[in-house]
Amino acid sequence: MEKGWILPYLKENAKLFSLVILLGIVTVFSAAFLMFTSGFLISKAATRPENLLLIYVPIVAVRTFGILRAVSRYSEKLLGHHIILKVLSHMRTRLYETIEPRILKEGARIKTGDLLGVMAEDIEYLQDVYVKTIFPSVIGIFLYAVTIGLLGSFSWAFAGLMAIYGAILVVLFPLVSLLVTRKNVAKLKSCRSSHYSTLTDGVVGMGDWLFSRHQKSFIKNVEKEDAEICKKERHRSSFFSYRNFAAQCVVAIMVLSMLVWAGNQSLDGQISHTLIAAFVLILFPLTEAFLPLSDAVSELPGYEDSLTRLKEVSLEKPSEEEHIMKSVWKNSHLRCEKVSYQTKEGQWILKNINLDLPQGTKLAIIGPSGSGKTTLLKLIKGITSPSEGRVTIDGVVTSQFKGDNLSSVLNQQPHLFNTSVLNNIRLGKPSASDEEVYEAAKSVQLHDFIVSLPEGYQTSMHEAGMRFSGGERQRIALARILLQDTPVVLLDEPTVGLDPRTEQALLSTIFRVLEKNTIVWVTHHLVGMKSMDDIAFMQDGEIVMEGKHDELLLASDRYRRLYELDTPFQIENFHVTDKMIG
Numbered sequence: 001m002e003k004g005w006i007l008p009y010l011k012e013n014a015k016l017f018s019l020v021i022l023l024g025i026v027t028v029f030s031a032a033f034l035m036f037t038s039g040f041l042i043s044k045a046a047t048r049p050e051n052l053l054l055i056y057v058p059i060v061a062v063r064t065f066g067i068l069r070a071v072s073r074y075s076e077k078l079l080g081h082h083i084i085l086k087v088l089s090h091m092r093t094r095l096y097e098t099i100e101p102r103i104l105k106e107g108a109r110i111k112t113g114d115l116l117g118v119m120a121e122d123i124e125y126l127q128d129v130y131v132k133t134i135f136p137s138v139i140g141i142f143l144y145a146v147t148i149g150l151l152g153s154f155s156w157a158f159a160g161l162m163a164i165y166g167a168i169l170v171v172l173f174p175l176v177s178l179l180v181t182r183k184n185v186a187k188l189k190s191c192r193s194s195h196y197s198t199l200t201d202g203v204v205g206m207g208d209w210l211f212s213r214h215q216k217s218f219i220k221n222v223e224k225e226d227a228e229i230c231k232k233e234r235h236r237s238s239f240f241s242y243r244n245f246a247a248q249c250v251v252a253i254m255v256l257s258m259l260v261w262a263g264n265q266s267l268d269g270q271i272s273h274t275l276i277a278a279f280v281l282i283l284f285p286l287t288e289a290f291l292p293l294s295d296a297v298s299e300l301p302g303y304e305d306s307l308t309r310l311k312e313v314s315l316e317k318p319s320e321e322e323h324i325m326k327s328v329w330k331n332s333h334l335r336c337e338k339v340s341y342q343t344k345e346g347q348w349i350l351k352n353i354n355l356d357l358p359q360g361t362k363l364a365i366i367g368p369s370g371s372g373k374t375t376l377l378k379l380i381k382g383i384t385s386p387s388e389g390r391v392t393i394d395g396v397v398t399s400q401f402k403g404d405n406l407s408s409v410l411n412q413q414p415h416l417f418n419t420s421v422l423n424n425i426r427l428g429k430p431s432a433s434d435e436e437v438y439e440a441a442k443s444v445q446l447h448d449f450i451v452s453l454p455e456g457y458q459t460s461m462h463e464a465g466m467r468f469s470g471g472e473r474q475r476i477a478l479a480r481i482l483l484q485d486t487p488v489v490l491l492d493e494p495t496v497g498l499d500p501r502t503e504q505a506l507l508s509t510i511f512r513v514l515e516k517n518t519i520v521w522v523t524h525h526l527v528g529m530k531s532m533d534d535i536a537f538m539q540d541g542e543i544v545m546e547g548k549h550d551e552l553l554l555a556s557d558r559y560r561r562l563y564e565l566d567t568p569f570q571i572e573n574f575h576v577t578d579k580m581i582g
Contacts, residue, residue, distance in 0.1 A: 005091065009090065013083055013086070017083065021139060023075050024076050024139040026072040028288075035278075035285055037062050038281065039277035040058055040278040043278070044058060084127045084131060087130070091126065123310075125303070126307075128299055129303055132296055133296040141293075165250055165254045166290060169293065177243060177294045177295075177297055177298040188229065259276070332394055332487040333393065334355070334356075334393055336376075337354060337391075338353075339352070339379060339386045339388070339390065340353070341384070341387050351541045352389075359516075361518050362519045362533045363518075373522040377409070377492055379399075381409065383399075385399040393488070407488035408481040409491075409492060410474070410489065416477070418460065420455075421450055421461060426480075427480055436483065440479040443482055444475045444513060471502040474495075477494075478509065486517075488520070491522065493523050495507065507531075511528075525566055535547060535549060537559065
């Protein structure tokens, strides 16, 4: 997809857009000739023709144009909305795919309120580019040119006069509207964006507002912003009302001019007197096609503002060169070289962390809460960049790729959606076939269980996966990770909240299916340490102990005491098979 949020979609759907415009032109022409034949029919019928056959053809024409107008209008709306929904779907998908890799990156200037404004306001607003601007503009300008050309076949002098009147509707009013509303629209969208941010901050910090007893000031501020938005909208509506009134006055002048001209033409014998009403009535549907042009152009500043905001919050996906570099990650070598991390407030969370993990290494990181374990995972994932030192995979800094296709995370509560089991697993690889999903489920010893459900893989997970137990939810998330097929897997205490038997079964499955992957496991428990190639104990942002399980048992009294406290029933001698599913 080319860069940009308008032209790429126009090029991609050029044929369908052209068909919509053609249907729109047919609709206006049908309406115009419906009025023309109706005017002629009324005038002809008023002359009391001796034979009904003299007005039979106009009657048929009225029915034909009436049906054609309705059919073409319906087809235009149906096809137009189909295309717009398709384009919006692609826009939302593209926006999510470009934002998601960096949305959690600390220091990224993407606030929740701004993101909500882009998703709820700007993406939706851009559909008006096609519906309210492109389609009406092309149709209106085309009909303007054709109308003046047809009128010129009768009288070029009168056609020139009507061209001036039409230019007021097609050119002058839209230009004035653009100049007047440019600042107003930008300010209005800015106010709405600020309002989104205020409301978001208020909802997220609701507890703080209540505890500080400043909720009234918050509500007052929200109401003030809301009143300011309403005020700007009223000013904008007032301008539109005056402009529309002026446009209707121009239409009235055009109708009177047409009436005078057609009357004179009839007196001179140039046209039949039965065509006077026809020429006058045909103006109404044609001018209706000119009037939307002012509104169409008035929206341009809003589109510009939306496009600017989209460019600010969205980031293009990695280049082809980056994807080529990712192909070597199957034999990844993870290194943390003198890594330190400092918060904006100046607090050092990590201090001089050094790790060297060849492909397939299993590292357990233990330590008390607040020791920096989760921050280290963020650095490895590429969500955050270190303040000092660097984290690399085969020499490539992880934050350069925002963790995309580099590492997967299995945390305490993996998010499962209210859709089928099949779709939840397939999230790891949207292009995966059903057979690939089945194989992933078999690898985590979950296939037979899923098949035994009433609807099999089509069984709904319910919201947050509440239909399934904790162990089952973790296995579904693990199957999703297998489909992602990343060389590094980060485990952020995935067994928290599980009973010992389920915990052992899940760990057994994890270490079996991820045998060839590099594993970095953050945990408070020491169960399963015998399966680790290396164990790092962190405290106050530093690694204070490191080594293999047996080495630490012999060399460190502290580690031995912790292990004895955490495994009082000698769980290390309790062997669990993969069939023990939580």
